[in-house]
Amino acid sequence: MPTTPALDALVAELAELLGARGVSVDPATRERASVDGCALSPVVSAKLPLGLADAVAYPANAEQVALVVQAAARHGVPVTPRGKGTGNYGQGIPMADGLVLDLSRARAIVEVGDGFVTAEAGAVMAQIENAAWAAGQQLLMYPSTAQSTLGGFLSGGSGGTGSIAHGVIAGGPFVIALDVVHADGSGLHHVTGDEAQEYLHNYGTAGVIARATVALEPLQQWRAFYASFDADAFPAALGLLMPFADLEPTPRLVSTDLPTLADALPSNPGIPAGRVSLRGILDEASVADATALVEAAGGRVELVAEGAKEVMRLSMISYNHPIEWLQKAYPGEYFHVEVGGMALIERIDEVHQVYPGAMLHAEAQKGRPIGMLAGRYESEEAVLAGMAALGELGVHTHNPHQWFVDVRVEETRARKALTDPSGILNPGKLPESDAASNPLMYGKAPA
Numbered sequence: 001m002p003t004t005p006a007l008d009a010l011v012a013e014l015a016e017l018l019g020a021r022g023v024s025v026d027p028a029t030r031e032r033a034s035v036d037g038c039a040l041s042p043v044v045s046a047k048l049p050l051g052l053a054d055a056v057a058y059p060a061n062a063e064q065v066a067l068v069v070q071a072a073a074r075h076g077v078p079v080t081p082r083g084k085g086t087g088n089y090g091q092g093i094p095m096a097d098g099l100v101l102d103l104s105r106a107r108a109i110v111e112v113g114d115g116f117v118t119a120e121a122g123a124v125m126a127q128i129e130n131a132a133w134a135a136g137q138q139l140l141m142y143p144s145t146a147q148s149t150l151g152g153f154l155s156g157g158s159g160g161t162g163s164i165a166h167g168v169i170a171g172g173p174f175v176i177a178l179d180v181v182h183a184d185g186s187g188l189h190h191v192t193g194d195e196a197q198e199y200l201h202n203y204g205t206a207g208v209i210a211r212a213t214v215a216l217e218p219l220q221q222w223r224a225f226y227a228s229f230d231a232d233a234f235p236a237a238l239g240l241l242m243p244f245a246d247l248e249p250t251p252r253l254v255s256t257d258l259p260t261l262a263d264a265l266p267s268n269p270g271i272p273a274g275r276v277s278l279r280g281i282l283d284e285a286s287v288a289d290a291t292a293l294v295e296a297a298g299g300r301v302e303l304v305a306e307g308a309k310e311v312m313r314l315s316m317i318s319y320n321h322p323i324e325w326l327q328k329a330y331p332g333e334y335f336h337v338e339v340g341g342m343a344l345i346e347r348i349d350e351v352h353q354v355y356p357g358a359m360l361h362a363e364a365q366k367g368r369p370i371g372m373l374a375g376r377y378e379s380e381e382a383v384l385a386g387m388a389a390l391g392e393l394g395v396h397t398h399n400p401h402q403w404f405v406d407v408r409v410e411e412t413r414a415r416k417a418l419t420d421p422s423g424i425l426n427p428g429k430l431p432e433s434d435a436a437s438n439p440l441m442y443g444k445a446p447a
Contacts, residue, residue, distance in 0.1 A: 010075040010099065011055050017067050024056045033082060033100040040088040040324055042335050042377045043401035050093045050403075051428075053080070053100040060105050061120055062210035066181045066188045069208055069425075072099050073183045078424045081204040083122060083152025086145045088320060090403035091156050091203045095428030101208065103151055110211070112137070116176055118213040121151025126312060133308055137216040140166045140174045144319040146312055151209045154178075154200055159365065161281065161315045165250040167366045170200045170407065179211035182419035198415050202405045205430045206416040220249060221284040223306050224314040226270025228277055229299040231259050236297045237278045238345045238362055238369070243293055244280055245364035252281040252311075254364035255318045261359050261374070264329040265317050270303035279318075281311055322361045323372050333357075335377040336400070337387060340370040343394035350393055354386045404431045 014023040030053045038044040059065045072079045078098030106122040112135045126146040129139050141162030143153050159168040177192045180199050199207050229237050237256040244254040262277035271277045291301050323336045352358045355375025362371040387397045
């Protein structure tokens with residue numbers, strides 16, 4: 001490990017602040033803290049390693065997060081915040097080396113109140129949801145990677161289970177308040193409303209989320225609903241996505257997969273081999289209507305299960321997770337692109353012709369279908385060319401195989417100039433130009 005007087009001084013100061021176990025320069029620890037789940041992306045994986053932490057700090061609460069960032073700023077050492085490392089595209093990799101700020105020990109749930117929960121940034125989403133259920137409430141949304149942290153979800157996520165009703169994190173009702181840390185020595189800042197929105201989904205480049213208050217709603221009686229269709233009836237299952245999303249009460253999740261994708265998922269009596277799978281997290285009051293929709297479309301209901309464990313189990317095979325299971329079943333073969341729009345339903349045969357071996361994992365979101373289009377990986381250039389072809393079909397695409405902030409870029413840059421004057425917060429993640437003009441993000445597909 002290359003050492004400098006600044007780094008040595010920072011490590012010594014952090015040992016005083018956090019105790020001997022609160023900071024590490026152990027090589028194996030540094031290596032583990034310098035990667036995330038980017039094995040999902042063959043594009044990003046081919047570019048590894050992208051950085052190696054010089055040290056790792058483990059603050060136990062928001063106040064200690066502030067002290068660590070303040071110390072790093074004084075010594076001029078870069079800081080890369082990290083939750084559980086469940087991100088898939090390198091946003092948590094310390095590209096300028098320096099200090100990884102591991103928030104996984106700052107995991108206390110501070111308060112569950114009427115309509116809200118306050119927790120430290122390292123609190124695990126599944127534990128927060130369990131605490132909410134115990135109080136007769138539920139989170140408005142949580143990620144399919146339910147073992148991720150609250151701070152990681154807010155800093156790097158977009159939506160998940162619950163988004164059909166509540167949309168995505170940014171701009172929606174989910175975030176009530178944040179305690180964030182700037183890199184200017186000013187400590188914790190409590191922000192609400194529009195100001196809190198400026199720290200979401202920008203990977204800690206303008207401020208580190210140290211504690212958050214997010215919205216709860218009354219608990220509903222959820223059921224994990226599994227149906228299946230004949231192997232050649234994927235269009236029928238796709239055709240139910242939006243009718244399912246329109247059920248009342250609104251479902252928390254609706255997903256569908258072709259047999260090859262479904263067969264790669266963990267063994268489950270609700271997902272029979274060789275058949276198209278349709279799954280949903282439905283309010284018990286809508287199960288009868290959902291059953292009628294499935295049977296009218298030629299499918300059959302396989303399983304209806306209740307309980308928090310069953311609901312979480314279903315949630316964790318949505319969004320990116322079917323692609324992860326596909327890659328486990330067929331190592332080294334598949335990549336994916338994020339897609340959306342009604343063309344996924346209306347032109348699915350043409351969509352499947354864009355990439356070799358293409359398979360759509362589809363989700364219902366608020367007002368439209370979205371999904372992950374998996375295909376056999378050839379090259380990054382082929383990924384971008386396929387995105388252009390999808391755009392011609394009317395499919396909205398986003399290339400996930402990049403680590404840059406890709407929403408509100410100019411606003412984040414302006415805030416960062418005020419909150420991080422030395423540029424030490426997660427260097428390498430904020431592009432110099434507007435995201436819409438960066439082909440690594442969007443290729444030639446339409447906005």
